[in-house]
Amino acid sequence: MKKKFSNLLLALGDILLINLSFILAFMIRFDGDIINHPIAPQYLPAYFDNLMVITLIKIAIFYGFGLYRSLWRYASIEELIQIVSTSFFATTGTVTYMMIMQQKLPRSIYILTFMLDILLIGGIRFSHRVLKSMNEQSVFNDRNLKRVMVVGAGQAGAMVIKELKTHANLQSKPIVVVDDDETKHGRRINGVPVLGNRHDIKKLAEIKRIDEIIIALPSVSKPEIRQVVEQCSKTKCKLKILPGIYELIDGKVSIKKIRDVDIEDLLGREEVKVExxxxxxxxxxxxxxxxxxxxxxxxxxxxxxxxxxxxxxxxxxxxxxxxxxxxxxxxxxxxxxxxxxxxxxxxxxxxxxxxxxxxxxxxxxxxxxxxxxxxxxxxxxxxxxxxxxxxxxxxxxxxxxxxxxxxxxxxxxxxxxxxxxxxxxxxxxxxxxxxxxxxxxxxxxxxxxxxxGSNGSVIPLFKNQIAKGGPVTVTHPEVTRxxxxxxxxxxxxxxxxxxxxxxxxxxxxxxxxxKIIHLAENLIRLSGFEPYKEIDIQVTGLRPGEKLxxxxxxxxxxxxxxxxxxxxxxxxxxxxxxxxxxxxxxxxxxxxxxxxxxxxxxxxxxxxxxxxx
The missing domain is CATH 3.40.50.720 (NAD(P)-binding Rossmann-like Domain)
Incomplete structure (x- = not known):
């Protein structure tokens, strides 16, 4: 019921804006004087006589193109494209009707109303997004938000930033982006600056007081992901990662698909291809x-x-x-x-x-x-x-x-x-x-x-020891597996x-x-602790029958x-x-x-x- 009422108000507003577009178009075309201008009066009756039909045509096209189905509080570039295309077809519909009725208006009027429709119809909708953003900034104090670094200045990174900004309930604020592509350094993605590469992660995390790092590199190979995770694990930040593109079945990025970085990400092994x-x-x-x-x-x-x-x-x-x-x-x-x-x-x-x-x-x-x-x-x-x-x-x-x-x-x-x-x-x-x-x-x-992660293997053992505050036990500093x-x-x-x-x-x-000791160190870091300081590692000696x-x-x-x-x-x-x-x-x-x-x-x-x- 609330949604229908909102759409009704939006449609009434559009009726006013459609006609405001025509009036403004006439005023622009005829230098602001549509009463005393020598030419304007001969065109005005054509508009006023068809005002009702023109308005209905445009509203019908707006409805057909889904302008009353979008959630404008989340408006973005896709919605802007939708408004431009809808306004174009609404203007085309108006021109077609006026030609059929043999009613003449200057071509400039149609061009001006097309542009004014985009400005006014789009403006009223995007103002919802702006007001929402301003309201969120006033409701949530920055001190209560998680400060997030995004690794990856590509399309996936941009989508992650957009979703973090869109979903206030996440209480996360994207602060900085890092990417190895130097041509992107100094630029901004959705208002967030790109300030360095993977080797700057630790430094930037300290300077910008980062709480969480999200790795948004779904197309990057596993060995490269491992290197990025290793750099991220040098910080005390919570680590999250967007799954590889092979895991994103629909190819769409969303906050729901972001998961915690796990020890598997440090193996750096490519996915198996089976016949x-x-x-x-x-x-x-x-x-x-x-x-x-x-x-x-x-x-x-x-x-x-x-x-x-x-x-x-x-x-x-x-x-x-x-x-x-x-x-x-x-x-x-x-x-x-x-x-x-x-x-x-x-x-x-x-x-x-x-x-x-x-x-x-x-x-x-x-x-x-x-x-x-x-x-x-x-x-x-x-x-x-x-x-x-x-x-x-x-x-x-x-x-x-x-x-x-x-x-x-x-x-x-x-x-x-x-x-x-x-x-x-x-x-x-x-x-x-x-x-x-x-x-x-x-x-x-x-x-x-x-x-x-198999039953009784070293990873569940280490996780259990970390959960209890340590120490993590390793049989020998040189043991490899x-x-x-x-x-x-x-x-x-x-x-x-x-x-x-x-x-x-x-x-x-x-x-x-x-090396098992390196595995232990990385797992401690991934758990948000510092090895040897917050969680100790103890060497217990090789067990009977155990190889180095x-x-x-x-x-x-x-x-x-x-x-x-x-x-x-x-x-x-x-x-x-x-x-x-x-x-x-x-x-x-x-x-x-x-x-x-x-x-x-x-x-x-x-x-x-x-x-x-």
Whole structure:
């Protein structure tokens, strides 16, 4: 009701302004004297006789072009263009009508009324915006507003500034813009000055008393974003970022799409490009089993596999809570997905055989595993039961029931392992490599490093320590690790599965290794604190079985390139299936007993294993 009343008032105002435009046009055309001018009186009757119709024509065109639907308190260049185009067509409509009625007016009158309509009709609307802006400045004292720096003087930066100024409820004031393009320095964007480049961020943040930095560079590469984030993290400002253009599906910038800067932004890795047609070919309309489907990697596998329309998806996990969570998520997001959750252990050979007999999965992603190095170092029997014999159970069932593909999720810790967990994963790789020689199933392993944010990984640990005020604990100042985001790792795993021919160990390009202490420092800064001053970092010493650095290949494996730039193949090592089978039988006997010689026998099975205890 209030809106209709406002529009009615606006339309009544337009009626007055339309006719005011004509009167002013006559006065300008006839030097201010429309009564005594020798020519003016012969044209005035043509206007007054058609005043009502001319007014109705213009109001109808204004309505048709949406001048009564716009929110003029947010008026901008788009609304100005709308007023100009509407005024043009309204004048054209008037001229057409007068010609049909054979009523003559000087051409200059039409030109003048067109320009006056823009000035008066536009002016009354933009005055709403001006009054609103003045009112906001009077209501909100600058001291109560967040002072914002925008990184990026392009279109995205301009839109961010506009939205910050438009939405008073955000209580944010854009103060300064930085951009590496020197031609923009000294200029203004929506009234905000561009004063420097990325290297001036820290200095400008101090001088201008900046509270928050918004990085508005959606088209810039990930490595460049990382460099900008590193500069921003030297300040104490809250950091936010506009997602990359690939995330902005509609291409539109809005405050809602701006998110906090996360540790992933400091990895500086380009987005993975997958060959969708290849992936779709081996997943679509197939029954797909994901073991460990409730875990960090397993659940992301389920999310991404669901996109490729499998005929049926099976989630197998021993931990019901995680399985329940991913089940509910998939039901919500993919209501047509044929989904079944199986609570079972990969250690239970009979149960695994029954599952394969009943569901006949065609593609298996084996992600079920114990992964925590210190825990497995203290519980080597459990590591063997789950990571070795659990893998053997699932792999043999896949072979016996003629699965098409079996993809083992492995780890860089399987390379020259110094811990039981890594050695068990290497034995799992050996199982996969030997099974490929005797089976029609394409058995492969995919090896990658740490994933950011996975359950029990270093990032959640650091965040928890920071939330408690520190200290953040790092085992050694020189420890380095390879990192990927969970979605990136899983995309490459699925892509590697499409390339599988059998027996390969696919190695993912993990980028450059990251020092864990640098990761801790950056995470502290991103949380708004200063490392070593506000949040301390303590070095606790290497844990049992822990390496200073991880490797992705063994010396004897070599490396072959694939058609995908981020996926490589380690050269298969010759392993005799019968010999491995006999060794596994003896290993089972050892863990069934007191396990006294367990580490010695692991060293026998994995010659590259070098235990630290």
């Amino acid at each position: 969708l047609n290849k992936i779709t070919g081996y997943i679509q309309n197939k029954t797909v089993l994901v073991t460990g489907g409730g875990g960090s990697i397993g659940s992301e596998l389920c999310r991404q596999i669901a996109k490729f329309s499998p005929q049926k998806m099976l989630i197998l996990d021993i931990y019901e809570n995680n399985a329940y969570d991913i089940q509910n998520e998939l039901i919500r997001n993919y209501p047509d997905l044929d989904l079944e959750v199986l609570i079972a252990s990969v250690r239970d050979k009979k149960c695994i055989d029954e599952i394969f007999q009943r569901y006949r999965p065609q593609v298996v992603f084996h992600a079920a595993a114990h992964k925590h190095v210190p825990l497995m170092e203290a519980n080597p029997k459990e590591a063997i039961k789950n990571n070795v014999f659990g893998t053997l159970n699932v792999a043999e069932a896949a072979h016996e029931h003629n699965c098409e593909k079996f993809v083992l999720i492995s780890t860089d810790k399987a390379v020259n392992p110094t811990n039981v967990m890594g050695a068990t994963k290497r034995i799992a790789e050996m199982i996969v490599q030997t099974m490929s020689k005797i089976s029609k199933t394409e058995f492969v392993a995919v090896r990658f490093g740490n994933v950011l 390879y990192f990927m985001t969970i979605p990136e790792a899983v995309q490459l795993v699925i892509q590697a599965g499409a390339m599988a021919k059998g027996g390969e160990i696919f190695v993912l390009d993990m980028g450059e290794p990251v 650095y991880e490797e992705l290949l063994m010396d004897e494996e070599g490396l072959q390139q694939t058609r995908h730039s981020k996926i490589f193949i380690g050269k298969p090592i010759l392993i005799d299936h019968k010999v491995l089978k006999a060794e596994l039988t003896h290993l089972k006997e050892i863990i069934s007993g007191d396990g006294k010689d367990l580490r010695d026998y692991i060293e026998h099975m994995v010659p590259t294993y070098r235990r630290t205890s």
